[in-house]
Amino acid sequence: MKQHVYILTLSVAAALATLSACGDDSSTGNHAEEPENAVPMDSVATDDDLPSCTEKRQESVAFVEDDSSIRICLDEKWEEAESVAATREDLPNCSDKRKGVSAYVLDEHGFLTCTDGRWKSDSKEPESSEAKSSSSKKTDKSSSSGEKNSSGSEKVSSAKDESSSSAEAKSSSSDKEAKSSSSSKGTSAKNSLTATIYDTDATLHPAFSCYQSNPGAAASEGCQTGAQGTDSKIAIKAATDCSGIIQGIVETTLGSDKKPVLTEAGEKCFIEDKFFNQLFNYTEGVNEAVAWEMPFPKNDNGIWMFNSDSTIDGTKIGGFFPIENTTDDDILTVGGKKLGPLADARTKRDGESPYFINDSVDFYHYCKGPGWTDGVEDCGGSFMSLSDHQEFYNMLYGNTHWRESRNHHFCMEIHGTFTYSDTLEAGFSASGDQWVFIGNKLAVDNGGTHVNAPGFVQMKALNKTYSSFMKEGEKYPIDVFFCARRTSLSDFSMWTNFPITQE
Structure with a gap:
């Protein structure tokens, strides 16, 4: 054991x-x-x-x-x-x-x-x-x-x-007790969600980079050399232009292939479509595709949740590095072809430890978005550093808990379905690109390389944003995307007051 x-x-x-x-x-x-x-x-x-x-x-x-x-x-x-x-x-x-x-x-x-x-x-x-x-x-x-x-x-x-x-x-999530009964309608959700991890490295993909503590380093890109023949200066500029929450990187409607679609404005972060499309698609020699079961149980308050703040991995608590808990047996096989392994993708690099969310503040409600118009501010351009919103983080506990080489540089996608009701709510956070689509519409738009930043979705608000496109009692998809493109912090959470089912 x-x-x-x-x-x-x-x-x-x-x-x-x-x-x-x-x-x-x-x-x-x-x-x-x-x-x-x-x-x-x-x-x-x-x-x-x-x-x-x-x-x-x-x-x-x-x-x-x-x-x-x-x-x-x-x-x-x-x-x-x-x-x-x-x-x-x-x-x-x-x-x-x-x-x-x-x-x-x-x-x-x-x-x-x-x-x-x-x-x-x-x-x-x-x-x-x-x-x-x-x-x-x-x-x-x-x-x-x-x-x-x-x-x-x-x-x-x-x-x-x-x-x-x-x-x-x-x-x-709410001042009132979460209500999930209206959304269940006899469906049940397992205690985990199957995610696909696309593991890569800065030597394989130009949109991934390393934090360099030397303040004289250009854009602090310690390992950015320009993979796949990209000019390193162009790659460093793209990484620099993508710091903080960058909204508008992806289209507001999910692609027909169930992947986000890069906008013209988003090219400043990813240089061209080819590199963006590699984030959530297996590309031989660039990444490997691995299946991972994310624990997502329901608690007695009617909330389903995963939060990397409470993950215990060996003797370490916190941080989000799911690929480290997988083996070659978890590598996906499609059409008889195994989507890996790729040794360089498993490279471990020095980085900081997680900074835990302070539970004495209203974190998830803070940022405005398509699914939450009552937030405190539009967070575009913010959350570039912990000092932007220091009150959200436990500054006494974080990078002092552990620091060592970890398997940064990966992307993750989760797909499921749920039954719509106006009472439904969900919260998300991540230190890195995070896009959430509900009913194929963009609900959380937190692209860019940033510290752990919140996203909140009130379903009735999201429905209003997109002209009542969801109907009570009908089923809709929910699609979650995350990328840890920098070797600084890696944190991830999501919670819902409704079950998510997967086929």
């Missing part, structure tokens, strides 16, 4: 200096200490792979990959848990946002629930567990929702791994 570490507390250093140049200064110092009080957690593929839950394994913790959930061995039975903490002191603050959230506390051998601003013993325990409590060992699992945290400062017990940061980040 693989072993992960379940992060419980974080010790951080003094505030970091404001970062510049696309928000990533690899020369920044003040490294924080590594996380403390970590609980070892075995990782298994399915429930069937769990070892026997015996008295000797009492309170052992395991992560089950196929449904992205935590199991604890309690009274010789594997029970599902939403959150785990070593001691009561390791718990995050019990705030109004966490009202009703439960966490299993190892040193107290039981569940606590956030009630009236205090962590209290869970009063909803099943009778069978109550009968066992006299042994001072475990109660049964709590039925309330897990820790929903999208910030790094309290990455403490966001147990459902990738799924954990949901509903709190979702308080930024």
Whole structure:
């Protein structure tokens, strides 16, 4: 079994200096200490792979990959848990946002629930567990929702791994409780979404580049030499012109091949159609195409979510590098032809660590867009660096947590369907090009190389933008595109209050 570490507390250093140049200064110092009080957690593929839950394994913790959930061995039975903490002191603050959230506390051998601003013993325990409590060992699992945290400062017990940061980040989705029942109409969504990753490298594609901490480096393009015969000066200019959120790179209607279509204005970022079209299409010698299952479970608040802020990969938490969790067995085969492997595409390059979204701010609602006209500002040209909107990020926790070579330089696409209702909402964020099409219409337009930037879609607002093109109760496609074209930050999240189905 693989072993992960379940992060419980974080010790951080003094505030970091404001970062510049696309928000990533690899020369920044003040490294924080590594996380403390970590609980070892075995990782298994399915429930069937769990070892026997015996008295000797009492309170052992395991992560089950196929449904992205935590199991604890309690009274010789594997029970599902939403959150785990070593001691009561390791718990995050019990705030109004966490009202009703439960966490299993190892040193107290039981569940606590956030009630009236205090962590209290869970009063909803099943009778069978109550009968066992006299042994001072475990109660049964709590039925309330897990820790929903999208910030790094309290990455403490966001147990459902990738799924954990949901509903709190979702308080930024809506002041009211998310409603998914109107959209379900009997359909069900699996606990993951199949994504296609197109992995490449700056030596293979001229639109990909490296952050160079040397302030004298032209456009900070440390590895930009102009791939595929492109003049390096032209490639560097395109990368420079594409810093920050650049809107209007793609047409507002998705192409007939289910791929974004480059606009004439977008050529300043990609030089020509050929290079843009390679982002989301297999091109021999340029990229490899790999299938990846993105955990996307539904929580007790009716929210489906993935957030890289709560991804645990080995001993690292945060950051979005999905290709590192795949093998050659995941490479796609189409028409009997395998779309890879390509050794150079797997190149790892130095970069910064993730900067976690601060859950005390309304992140997702901030930017205006086709699906959200009530945002604070039109974010075009913004989010070039973390200092643009420093209040959104936990500046005490991020690049000090880890920094090393990672597999940057890739693009990803996800395709699915949903049933339309005016009550539906969705949130997205990414540090890099992110385009979301709903009903084949552009809903989030966050192109360019930028720090983690938000996109929000209120379906009734999107429908108004495009003259009521969607009808209640009918099915429509949702298509999500993302590119990490720079070796600075790589972060990604998406959440919905409706199920997404895939054929």
